[in-house]
Amino acid sequence: MKNVEEIGTTEQGELIINVGPQHPSTHGVLHLVITLDGETIRNVEPHLGYIHRSIEKMCESLSYRQFIYVTSRMDYLSSHINNHGCAMCVEKGLQIEVPPRAKVIRVLMDELTRLASHQLWWGALAMDVGALTPFFHAFREREMINSIMEETCGARLTMNYMVPGGVMIDLHPNFQPGVKEFITHFKSKIDEYDELVTDNVIFQNRMKGVGTLSKEDAISYGCTGPTARGSGVRCDVRKLFPYEVYAGLRFDEIIETGGDCFARYMVRMKEMRQSLSIIEQLIDNIPEGDFQAKTKAVLKLPKGEFYTKIETARGEFGVYIISEGGMTPYRIKFRSPGFSNLSALNHMARGYKIGDLVAIMGSLDLVIPDIDR
Amino acid sequence: MFLKKYISDIFNAVGSLLKGMRLTGFYFTHHKEIITQQYPDNREQLNLPERFRGEVVMLHDENNEHACTGCTACELACPNATIKIITKFDVTPEGKKKKALDTFVYHLELCTMCNLCVEACPTDAIKMAQTFEHSVYDRSQLTKKLNRPGSKIREGVE
Amino acid sequence: MLSLEGITDSIHNWLNHALNPTLAMLSEFVMVGLCVITLFAMLGLVLIMMERKVSAYMQVRIGPNRVGPGGMFQTLADTLKLVVKEGLTPDGADHFLFNLAPFVVLSASMLALAPVAFAKGFQVWDLPIGILYVSAISSVSVIGILMAGWASNNKYSLLGAMRSGAQIVSYELSAGLSVLTIVILTGSLRISDIIQAQQDGWWIFKGHIPAIIAFVIFLIAVTAETNRAPFDMAEAESELTAGFHTEYSGMKFALFFLAEYVNIFIVCAIGAALFFGGWMPFHIGHWESFNHIMDFIPSSIWFTGKTFALIFVIMWFRWTFPRLRIDQLLNLEWKYLLPISMANLLLTTFVAIKGWYF
Amino acid sequence: MADEEMNAKGEGLKVKIGEWLPLAQWEEGPEWTTLLVEPASWPEAAKLLRFTPGLDFDFLFCLTCIDWKTHFTMVYHFRSTLHGHELVVKSKLDHNQPAIETVSRIWRTAEFHEREAYDLFGVNFLHHPDLRRLFLTDEWVGYPLRKDYEDPVNMIKL
Helix, strand or coil: CCCCCHHEEECCCCCEECCEEEEEECCCEEEEEEECCCCCECCCEEECCCCCHHHHHCCCCCCCHHHHHHHHCCCCCCCHHHHHHHHHHHHHHHHCCHHHHHHHHHHHHHHHHHHHHHHHHHHHHHCCCCHHHHHHHHHHHHHHHHHHHHHCCCCCCCCCEEEEEECCCCCCCEEEEEEHHHHHHHHHHHHHHHHHHHHHHHHHHCCCCCCCCHHHHHHHHHCCCCHHHCCCCCCHHHHCCCCCCHHCCCCCCCCCCCCCCCHHHHHHHHHHHHHHHHHHHHHCCCCCCCEEEECCCCCCCEEEEEEEEECCCCHHHEEEEEECCEEEEEEEEEEEEEHHCCCCCCHHHEEEEEEHHHHHHHHHHHHHHHCCC | HHHHHHHHHHHHHHHHHHHHHHHHHHHHHCCCHCCCHHHHHCCCCCCCCCCCCCCCEECCCCCECCCCCCHHHHHHHHHCEEEEEEEEEEEECCCCCEEEEEEEEEEHHHHCCCCCHHHHCCCEEEECCCCCCCCCCCCCCCCCCCCCCCECCCCCCC | CCCCCHHHHHHHHHHHHCCHHHHHHHHHHHHHHHHHHHHHHHHHHHHHHHHHHHHHCCCCCCCCCCCCCCCCCCCHHHHHHHHHCCCCCCCCCCCHHHHHHHHHHHHHHHHHHHCCCECCCCCCCCCCCCHHHHHHHHHHHHHHHHHHHHHCHHHHHHHHHHHHHHHHHHHHHHHHHHHHHHHHHHHCCHHHHHCCCCCCCCCCHHCCCCCCCCHHHHHHHHHHHHHCCCCCCCHHHHHCCHHHHCCHHHHHHHHHHHHHHHHHHHHHHHHHHHHCCCCCCCCCCCCCCHHHHHHHHCCHHHHHHHHHHHHHHHHHCCCCCCCCHHHHHHHHHHHHHHHHHHHHHHHHHHHHHCCCCC | CCCCHHHHHHHHHHHHHHCCCCCCCEEEEECCCEECCCCCHHHHHEEEEEEEECCCCCEEEEEEECCCCEEEEEEEECCCCCCCCCCEEEEEEECCCCCEEEECCCCCCCCHHHHHHHHHCCCCCCCCCCCCCCCCCCCCCCCEEEEECCCCCCCCCC
16 A cells, blocks of 8 residues: 555645545635645645636637627626626727616616525535535525526526627516515525524634635735625725716625625625615616617727726626727736635635635635636 | 633524524425426426527428528627528529528537527527427537428518 | 334244254344344435435425335435445555445444344343443444545545544543433443333433433534534535545445444434433323323334434434534534533432432 | 716826836826836836835736737736725737736735736746746647637637
């Protein structure tokens, strides 16, 4: 039998373990090489690229109408918001004024997507720390949102509903009743979420004081979204650089100062309630009118550079289009929130236990296609 | 003081655990809450919304006529080269040559159901169908010809 | 009547009558062995089915419902699949230990079955130190787990096995101490004595506060000792993929699985014997008529009911709680359970000396 | 944010940076205040941008590279979480041997973003702590996001 030295240890006798690319808690094909001293983590090194499709290169050969749908495949849990960001960037280049109805529909869809994404995250996080039941409870509510999406957009996950100038199809007549039913249903269920997971003493012990990220580090590592807001950084694009109708809405930017997994957890839990309130404010106030602005059949962005940012469920998603005036972008850069958040993982996980690594990854809400692009 | 905190800690912890157990206990006893859909059995009750995007189909009326002019707008709109339109030249009664559709080739295996082709079609010749059970035993079966054999363009569609 | 009382005696008498004592004993061995193996298979099937149904209902699902009526034969089908599956041994593994480990684990749980009283007068071996024997044997299974983890030549397995070692060694203590509570009240280690002592009421009622505390600690400790969630450190599928049995497949994996469920059954049977009177019907003091009515329900049904109720509670834990971290797990034992059970032991001694129990 | 306000902020920034970098060059962009930096002076400029009171660009939210066939342009997007102003820094790199000083010690997020740019564009970041391929395998030949990159296997021409 081989001795331990031959099977992968460092000079200090630390154990090197591959977590992933196929591992139950990496939620995809993330590959982490972790160095362990007993149960304690000494180093985490992410190896990326298992589903790198070079979407940025792909987009260079797609027209401005076509490239939007590809971005659903990046952060598939907030595909609406990704599409929205791309559509906004094209509109900025073409100076298209989006009709008010389309704006409201877009915001509604964004918030529903955010809710669905956070629900899945909640279930997956609970599963990571070992409770399997919340996963199914989360999917029960997510299913309602998916059905609403399916009815209006025609698909459940990669909707491709946003087009430059508005949305593809008008809202389905069942949309408003469906969303209202969902709101009443979810309001009671979100309290159950707290009962089942948030208040649980085991869960709190697993999350509190684990994976702390200070405010300075969060900024330096470029963290955005709930990850940074859990460390006390104001970074909600909806508040800092309001787009669409967010400026006229009443909602709070959730800031927690703990910086640990529990703070990030609470940010997302509270954000779900904020999203609910945004949807409530808008659902009865959808203005009448066009759902799409008149656009040319072939879109050509003027020569120049265009950057838009949008708040996805994971953080700030940036679209950077460099146009040479042709039918296709000269270069596109997608600033994905997960990529920057992941870069802080090593800093956060060092010194904690293996079980904590799983909890930290869960609290970062990583979506691997978003990181790999 | 330490002992008091120690004991109250234990009681709070047990209380929070019991709260969770009450919830799972509730679902254990209330079978009406079950949301499972027994999929292959409930095909009859399964109502997919009319907008659901399953695959691209071409609409044919009772005279086996469609509305496709072979303009290739869908082919250009498609991001994945899913659609290939082969055109031919028909001779109109006036003796003029006119471009018409010969074969509408649709590669279902490449399609991402993005609906851009349907949006692009000027004559509403194609639409999205609600079928979703697309599995076949051979990949070549996924390449489909959407216009039916012997079909021709409807009168008056330009 | 479903009562098994006397059946064993008549078989014993008949065998001794027909054969010479050695042969009689040998044939009894064979019969008991066959019974235990059958029981194992049955327990595995029933408990896995139960687990899947319990989890399904708690997770708003239906659970297995395709094979047989209501999915009853699902586990049978799964077992069939596992039996015909190839049992792989990894290249770098220590072949001998790797293949031995599942049998060690299974034998340990088989041995622990000996003193369990299934019904009135239906017990494999009523040895005078029954309780001690069970706690001793149940720690043998950790050797099997360590063996499996080491021999797999897989770092996940090794970590799982090490965790399991630390965990079982520490939780033995509080499990043992909580068992001692009842031993003090009864004054005997023999299981049949403990059950007889509950003729006028179960210990959980008769022993009031100390017994209840001991019961709660016992429940937590045995959940940990059988490696069940929320203490499933050794498996921890979201951290260590599958822990010590990562590399096992086919029947060898099935043996681990089976041993886990049989262990649950045994600890719950012991728990039922200690705190709920085992096969003893529900008796209240000297209400002779009430006790008499209760006696009409056969003792085997009492035993099964109590054991399965306890098993259900342990399953309920699993499908509600998140997993603890390894250091929190040890903290819970050394900072909470152990001091409390020691204090409880003192309290029990005091109560027992003063005779303040019913 | 209104355009006038943005412009005012941009002008203010220009003045402030001009105090520290007298030779600063500006590019007229539609949206951002854009500072052009020579690769040689980038290390000092980066420190200035990060640590000068009143500038405090502590948040590097986007780092990318553009292949202009004749040269590369590194683009850094900065924001100050204290003051809320934003700045774009561009640096022109040689096409044959693109190299620029790393900023991963000033902004930790740059470590990953620079590895990405190295991986996909082949820009050499000097003194980077761990400059390796991030997405692609170590044996990969070429830099996929360059305009002259050809890969007959993985790239499908439509």
